[in-house]
Amino acid sequence: xxxxxxxxxxxxxxxxxxxxxxxxxxxxxxxxxxxxxxxxxxxxxxxxxxxxxxxxxxxxxxxxxxxxxxxxxxxxxxxxxxxxxxxxxxxxxxxxxxxxxxxxxxxxxxxxxxxxxxxxxxxxxxxxxxxxxxxxxxxxxxxxxxxxxxxxxxxxxxxxxxxxxxxxxxxxxxxxxxxxxxxxxxxxxxxxxxxxxxxxxxxxxxxxxxxxxxxxxxxxxx
Amino acid sequence: xxxxxxxxxxxxxxxxxxxxxxxxxxxxxxxxxxxxxxxxxxxxxxxxxxxxxxxxxxxxxxxxxxxxxxxxxxxxxxxxxxxxxxxxxxxxxxxxxxxxxxxxxxxxxxxxxxxxxxxxxxxxxxxxxxxxxxxxxxxxxxxxxxxxxxxxxxxxxxxxxxxxxxxxxxxxxxxxxxxxxxxxxxxxxxxxxxxxxxxxxxxxxxxxxxxxxxxxxxxxxxxx
Numbered sequence: 001x002x003x004x005x006x007x008x009x010x011x012x013x014x015x016x017x018x019x020x021x022x023x024x025x026x027x028x029x030x031x032x033x034x035x036x037x038x039x040x041x042x043x044x045x046x047x048x049x050x051x052x053x054x055x056x057x058x059x060x061x062x063x064x065x066x067x068x069x070x071x072x073x074x075x076x077x078x079x080x081x082x083x084x085x086x087x088x089x090x091x092x093x094x095x096x097x098x099x100x101x102x103x104x105x106x107x108x109x110x111x112x113x114x115x116x117x118x119x120x121x122x123x124x125x126x127x128x129x130x131x132x133x134x135x136x137x138x139x140x141x142x143x144x145x146x147x148x149x150x151x152x153x154x155x156x157x158x159x160x161x162x163x164x165x166x167x168x169x170x171x172x173x174x175x176x177x178x179x180x181x182x183x184x185x186x187x188x189x190x191x192x193x194x195x196x197x198x199x200x201x202x203x204x205x206x207x208x209x210x211x212x213x214x215x216x217x218x219x220x221x222x
Numbered sequence: 223x224x225x226x227x228x229x230x231x232x233x234x235x236x237x238x239x240x241x242x243x244x245x246x247x248x249x250x251x252x253x254x255x256x257x258x259x260x261x262x263x264x265x266x267x268x269x270x271x272x273x274x275x276x277x278x279x280x281x282x283x284x285x286x287x288x289x290x291x292x293x294x295x296x297x298x299x300x301x302x303x304x305x306x307x308x309x310x311x312x313x314x315x316x317x318x319x320x321x322x323x324x325x326x327x328x329x330x331x332x333x334x335x336x337x338x339x340x341x342x343x344x345x346x347x348x349x350x351x352x353x354x355x356x357x358x359x360x361x362x363x364x365x366x367x368x369x370x371x372x373x374x375x376x377x378x379x380x381x382x383x384x385x386x387x388x389x390x391x392x393x394x395x396x397x398x399x400x401x402x403x404x405x406x407x408x409x410x411x412x413x414x415x416x417x418x419x420x421x422x423x424x425x426x427x428x429x430x431x432x433x434x435x436x437x438x439x440x441x442x443x444x445x446x
Contacts, residue, residue, distance in 0.1 A: 064426040065419045066384035069398055073419060076405060077412035154290075161292035165391060172295055185302040193291045193299060200290040 007182045008191050018174035019195050025170060026157040029092055033099025033156075040100065041107035055104070062101035068162055070094045075166055091163035095156065102152055110145035142215045150207040154200050161196075171195060234404055241400030242421060244314070248321055248396060249383040256325025257375070263330035265359060268337055281330075288327035294388050296320055301392045317389040321382070328378055336371035337363055369440040376433035380426050387422070397421060 008015075040055045047055070062070070071094035074085055085093065114137055122136045164173035175192040179185030211217040263281050266274065288296065300320045304311050311319075340363050348358035390398035401418035405411045 060427065060430075061423065064380070064384075064430060065422045066387035066398070068387040068390075069401070069415060069418050069422060072398070072401070073412070073415040077415045080410055080412050158290070158292040161294045162388070164294070172292065172298075175295075176298070179302070186299065186306050189295060189299040189302060193287075193295050196292055196295060197287065197290050 003187050003190070004184060005187050005191065008178060008184055008187045011178055014174055014178065015171065015191065015195060018169060018171040019199060021168075022160040022170040022172075023157065023199065025088075025092060025095070025160045025163065025168075026153065029095035029099050029160075030103075030153050030156055032092075032096040033103050036096065036100030037103030037107050040104040041111060044104070044108055045111060059101040059104055062098055063105070067094055067098045067159065068165065070097060071162065071166065087163070087166040087168050091160075091166055091168055095159065095163075099152070099156055103149070106145055106148045106152060109148075110141045113144045114140055139215065143217055146207075146211050146215055146217055150204070150211070153207070154203060157200060157203060158196060230409070234407075234409070237400045237403060238397070238417070238421070241395060241397040242425075244394065244396040245383065245386055245398075245422075246425065248314075248317055248386045248389060248394070249379065251318060252321030252325045252386070253329070253375075253379050253382055255322040256327075256329040257333075259322070259326040260329030260333050263326060264333035264337060267330070267334055268359070269355065285327045285330055288324050289331065293320075293324060293385050294391060296324060297388060297392060313389075313393045314395075316392060317386070317394045321386065321389075324385075325378075325382060329375060332374045332378060333367075333371050335374075336367040336369075339370045340366045372440060373433055373437035376429060376436060380429045380433065383426055383429075384422065 040059070043051050044055055071090055074094050075087065075090040078085060118136055118140065119132060122132045127135065160170055161172040163170055164176060167173065169177075171192055175188045176185075179188035182188070263285070267278055267281055269278065291299075297317065297320045300323070301313070301316050304316050304319075337359075344362050344366065345358060348362045353362065386396060387398040389396055390402065393399070397418055401414050404414045
């Protein structure tokens, strides 16, 4: 049976809308996860011991269980205690929960990579705290973290496909509906795969350019 | 309200056990196949001859594609493709094929990174001693590279066990599906999914620890 792409490609605005939702979800979950990760990483360095243990437990748990089952728990489990999350919210909360843990690990590794001698040197040169942050810490830390952060963002963009399981109409969800309507599932998923490939390649390229221009990262990324 | 009749029975436990074994089987078989084929892919990509250039390009595209298409999309694509060719494969076989394809792509990148981490001088030294390409790989490069390969490979296995949860979407009876079945049976979802999370954790956590230990040990041995 020859592949028929025309009925799928005719629906391009529908699919692109789904792809846009995927990107939005990834960006939102990444931003919220970054916030959680920053707080957790900072508390791991400075917080009281019991808080440190709590955060370690959170990171260990979140990184050792599947995101899909975490979202299942949020979506099907929480209504039993009266918290009813709509599919999109459940997916986003699950992704944020997961991203927070991974980003915490990345940020912690970055913070550990700052040498105290560098900070002392900046102090000797009479840098203010803001200047130390701006000229010593961020350039140094970002060189270590930026590739991992970019990688995490790409992984999360691809991971949004999981939300389709709960009926969110993002790219994979719309592809499933389109495949079911037209009986052309194979073609629909080939188109979706192409879209995911394009999105991730464009995002990678943009992140590489950004890293080169802003943080002068020369190393090959991703 | 959960009634006493809705507590876990012997058969529920059996279902969970089967699910657990299926999950482990998928991950281990996928990673095993991935390691085997990934090694072949990585080694073919280290070749330098011009005759191999089209093959190298094809393998490069293969690795690029499968690492940039979400697991779920690849899974459904393989699933529908198998369906439309009337191959008559079980959903488990479909999941196994997908898992193997994806693991090959990821592990070949890890293995290639390991092979490239060996200093170029080692290749030159091997050539100076009149080793062939294969002899150099077998006796010089791989013995040094595996220390670099092993820790991220374990990390990948841990990630992969969690990713196989997606196989529940095409109806493979693994751990997540078992949880879904128990949930549909009327057991409290919180209990069921909490239990599933715990089971995944119990598989994944020791492996994470093992990977970390291997990493610190091998890193020490490498920096001598």
